[in-house]
Amino acid sequence: MKDHFQLDVKPHARKEAIIRKDTARFTLLTDQLIRMEYDPSQQFEDRPTQVFWYRDLPVPEFQVSIDHKLLTIETKKLILTYKFSEWGFHHDFLSITLKDNGNIWRYGQEDNFNLKGTLRTLDRLDGGLLTEPGLVSSTGWSVYDDSQSLVFDEDSWLVNRNSPPGTVDLYFFGYGKNYTQCIIDFQKISGRPPLLPRFALGNWWSKYWPYHQDELVALMNDFQERGIPLSACIVDMDWHIVDTGNESSGWTGYTWNPELFPDPPIFFEQIHKMGLKTALNLHPASGVYPHEAQYEQMANRLGIDPESKQPIPFNIADADFATAYFEILHHPLEDIGVDFWWIDWQQGRKSSLEGLDPLFWLNHLHFHDLARGGIKRPFIFSRWSGLGNQRYPIGFSGDALVTWKSLQFQPYFTATAANVGYGWWSHDIGGHMGGVEEPELYLRWLQYGVLSPIMRMHSTNSAYHERRPWAYDAEIERLATRALRLRHALIPYLYTAAWDNYREGVLPIRPMYHLYPDEKDAYLCPDQYYFGSELIAAPFVTPRHEDTRLSRQLVWLPEGHWFDFFTGDYYQGGGWYAIYGDLERVLAFAKAGGIVPLNAETHKNGVNLPEIFTIKIFPGADNEFTLYEDDGETQAYLSGDYALTNMQSRWEPEKLTFKINPAQGMQSLLPPVRTYNLQFHAITPPAKVMGWLNGNEIKLDGYYDQQRRHLITNGIRLSPRDELVVDVLGQGNLCHDEPQIKASVLYLLKQFKLNTYIKQALTDQIDQLLADPLALLHYADRMTDNQLLALVETWMGLYPEKMPVNPPEAFQKIINVFFN
Numbered sequence: 001m002k003d004h005f006q007l008d009v010k011p012h013a014r015k016e017a018i019i020r021k022d023t024a025r026f027t028l029l030t031d032q033l034i035r036m037e038y039d040p041s042q043q044f045e046d047r048p049t050q051v052f053w054y055r056d057l058p059v060p061e062f063q064v065s066i067d068h069k070l071l072t073i074e075t076k077k078l079i080l081t082y083k084f085s086e087w088g089f090h091h092d093f094l095s096i097t098l099k100d101n102g103n104i105w106r107y108g109q110e111d112n113f114n115l116k117g118t119l120r121t122l123d124r125l126d127g128g129l130l131t132e133p134g135l136v137s138s139t140g141w142s143v144y145d146d147s148q149s150l151v152f153d154e155d156s157w158l159v160n161r162n163s164p165p166g167t168v169d170l171y172f173f174g175y176g177k178n179y180t181q182c183i184i185d186f187q188k189i190s191g192r193p194p195l196l197p198r199f200a201l202g203n204w205w206s207k208y209w210p211y212h213q214d215e216l217v218a219l220m221n222d223f224q225e226r227g228i229p230l231s232a233c234i235v236d237m238d239w240h241i242v243d244t245g246n247e248s249s250g251w252t253g254y255t256w257n258p259e260l261f262p263d264p265p266i267f268f269e270q271i272h273k274m275g276l277k278t279a280l281n282l283h284p285a286s287g288v289y290p291h292e293a294q295y296e297q298m299a300n301r302l303g304i305d306p307e308s309k310q311p312i313p314f315n316i317a318d319a320d321f322a323t324a325y326f327e328i329l330h331h332p333l334e335d336i337g338v339d340f341w342w343i344d345w346q347q348g349r350k351s352s353l354e355g356l357d358p359l360f361w362l363n364h365l366h367f368h369d370l371a372r373g374g375i376k377r378p379f380i381f382s383r384w385s386g387l388g389n390q391r392y393p394i395g396f397s398g399d400a401l402v403t404w405k406s407l408q409f410q411p412y413f414t415a416t417a418a419n420v421g422y423g424w425w426s427h428d429i430g431g432h433m434g435g436v437e438e439p440e441l442y443l444r445w446l447q448y449g450v451l452s453p454i455m456r457m458h459s460t461n462s463a464y465h466e467r468r469p470w471a472y473d474a475e476i477e478r479l480a481t482r483a484l485r486l487r488h489a490l491i492p493y494l495y496t497a498a499w500d501n502y503r504e505g506v507l508p509i510r511p512m513y514h515l516y517p518d519e520k521d522a523y524l525c526p527d528q529y530y531f532g533s534e535l536i537a538a539p540f541v542t543p544r545h546e547d548t549r550l551s552r553q554l555v556w557l558p559e560g561h562w563f564d565f566f567t568g569d570y571y572q573g574g575g576w577y578a579i580y581g582d583l584e585r586v587l588a589f590a591k592a593g594g595i596v597p598l599n600a601e602t603h604k605n606g607v608n609l610p611e612i613f614t615i616k617i618f619p620g621a622d623n624e625f626t627l628y629e630d631d632g633e634t635q636a637y638l639s640g641d642y643a644l645t646n647m648q649s650r651w652e653p654e655k656l657t658f659k660i661n662p663a664q665g666m667q668s669l670l671p672p673v674r675t676y677n678l679q680f681h682a683i684t685p686p687a688k689v690m691g692w693l694n695g696n697e698i699k700l701d702g703y704y705d706q707q708r709r710h711l712i713t714n715g716i717r718l719s720p721r722d723e724l725v726v727d728v729l730g731q732g733n734l735c736h737d738e739p740q741i742k743a744s745v746l747y748l749l750k751q752f753k754l755n756t757y758i759k760q761a762l763t764d765q766i767d768q769l770l771a772d773p774l775a776l777l778h779y780a781d782r783m784t785d786n787q788l789l790a791l792v793e794t795w796m797g798l799y800p801e802k803m804p805v806n807p808p809e810a811f812q813k814i815i816n817v818f819f820n
Contacts, residue, residue, distance in 0.1 A: 032077045644665055
């Protein structure tokens with residue numbers, strides 16, 4: 001095989017970390033992670049496996065004692081005991097105690113409290129449940145059995161272990177509730193994901209449809225003319241011949257369909273001129289049949305007589321076939337413009353190498369092949385093939401049904417994948433097939449997609465599945481366009497999250513319990529998740545009620561100050577909120593002190609480094625955010641070719657200081673001058689605003705929006721070498737930390753399908769009602785239960801079932817009316 005498939009790994013643990021006695025071997029990888037092996041042959045396995053590549057870690061502190069046949073190993077966090085036995089590992093002979101919580105794991109014990117991982121595919125699922133275990137559990141421990149994993153030989157090719165029967169190879173993760181560290185350490189021994197190319201974070205267009213190349217180019221022009229930004233155009237399987245004239249089903253193909261793509265190089269040239277990248281769909285399972293343009297070359301390479309017209313079977317486990325597969329079938333297509341591949345494998349888990357799932361090997365080989373030459377940044381687009389697949393983003397989640405249940409499942413599914421270190425799922429936004437197409441469902445799915453790892457619109461080969469924003473009514477087009485522009489605005493923030501994932505192993509999407517493991521409520525909010533370092537996202541995933549004309553979402557906000565990312569409205573953390581929203585509302589909450597850099601030019605294709613930034617800044621705490629930027633495409637970042645721009649916020653009740661420091665690193669990568677627009681949200685009218693550029697006071701062009709309670713300073717021009725400091729001085733407490741209950745109630749009334757006389761009466765008495773919600777009962781028989789519930793929940797702020805102990809009497813009475 002070629003050099004670019006050669007792995008640079010460190011599979012051998014340090015000798016000082018290994019305790020071996022006869023048929024048992026224990027390796028201390030961290031003070032909370034132990035490898036446990038039983039090998040009757042006493043050979044043991046030091047080669048890299050499919051999952052674990054880097055066992056050469058610093059040796060943790062530990063003590064060992066052997067008393068007769070009892071081995072005890074103690075680290076700062078764990079105590080392992082093993083009674084040597086001719087039967088090997090056994091429930092009665094091997095156990096590990098977690099010091100922090102006292103829980104004891106015994107060999108063979110089931111983990112009934114595992115927090116789950118992810119799935120291979122969502123094909124044909126209508127919602128569902130996660131069943132595959134992850135690496136974290138509320139018990140504090142998890143165990144991964146690597147006994148059946150294949151290993152890499154000296155040529156970095158997978159082979160069988162050939163271990164004797166009874167061999168056991170386990171990894172014990174005893175991290176308690178430190179879920180984040182567990183996943184970080186897993187990546188240390190398995191491998192972190194690479195830094196994604198920047199374009200992967202923009203909007204992708206995809207549809208299974210027999211486009212003519214001119215039709216697809218025209219469609220991309222339609223997006224551009226409407227100011228709807230895209231970064232990738234995916235071509236599904238009809239790019240190649242599907243009517244083969246032989247026994248091939250047509251799903252596999254490598255020969256251009258001349259009726260649809262008469263001039264592929266021109267197609268790629270046109271797509272690239274629009275600032276877009278592109279991929280072609282692959283279903284390689286059927287091999288190469290005689291109708292393929294590459295058949296003769298493949299046959300000659302593999303020792304088959306081309307005149308025999310014998311089909312060449314797909315055999316990715318064979319090194320000769322794999323070499324020809326890439327060099328003959330794929331590299332020529334990359335040479336004329338293919339940027340990456342969509343590996344749409346769904347043809348089973350068996351191969352000519354016993355125990356090898358072809359999907360894993362396709363993902364591995366395609367990833368490394370795209371990196372050949374050391375220039376192009378590798379990534380793939382394929383289904384999940386098991387633990388270790390975090391090294392090969394991006395994930396294609398498969399063909400979900402077009403239903404509300406499917407949408408409701410995806411936030412939970414995506415966030416929970418963090419439990420196996422998998423941070424980059426891409427869904428068919430809008431759903432793939434079946435179901436009932438509804439404008440509202442389409443829009444809500446789009447709004448969720450904007451706040452998910454990868455934003456890719458897609459559907460199956462049907463004229464009744466529509467993903468173009470302008471194919472619906474004017475309101476849907478307006479809001480869909482806004483959402484897609486928001487996605488491109490978020491790219492600087494998301495790209496920094498991708499950098500953090502590569503550098504630190506911190507995932508871009510995390511379930512709430514990763515950050516708040518001791519809060520019971522953090523385990524009960526599957527519809528929300530941390531989105532990067534600054535935000536909690538909680539997309540609406542249910543349809544509007546007919547009588548309220550609003551969607552409802554339950555949101556748990558941890559202790560502290562939280563702010564609506566879009567409006568700046570304040571929320572006191574430490575409880576649940578029922579939040580209602582019309583089609584325009586997207587739910588995301590910024591933490592106190594949050595700093596979120598946005599691209600201000602969002603109507604253009606591509607993902608160039610912004611020349612105009614909008615920085616959203618929230619009060620209430622000190623914070624800093626370091627923006628990561630590079631060329632977006634090459635592997636030069638591995639050599640330090642990138643720039644970091646640190647932004648700091650320092651908070652006092654009467655003063656907020658925001659600072660942009662000079663860029664560190666490769667300043668030449670950045671635009672020579674940038675414009676910064678600063679938005680200070682949720683603040684009271686400031687007494688004074690002052691600015692300094694490189695220590696010299698400057699005049700700031702800004703204004704305070706009384707209704708939205710934010711300060712805007714526009715048009716600050718900075719070079720990468722400049723330092724900016726802005727002081728916002730208050731007239732007392734600068735943070736506007738009053739819940740907007742009155743405004744929220746008026747918002748509800750405006751939306752309700754309710755007699756206007758009742759609306760007006762409630763509006764006229766709103767101050768009285770806010771003081772005594774019991775007065776609402778006078779109108780109870782004139783409103784629906786949904787309307788009453790919305791008013792009660794909004795008045796109370798915290799979700800009634802989570803009300804604090806001893807609430808005011810009037811609140812308790814109204815709770816009793818609706819919940820007893």
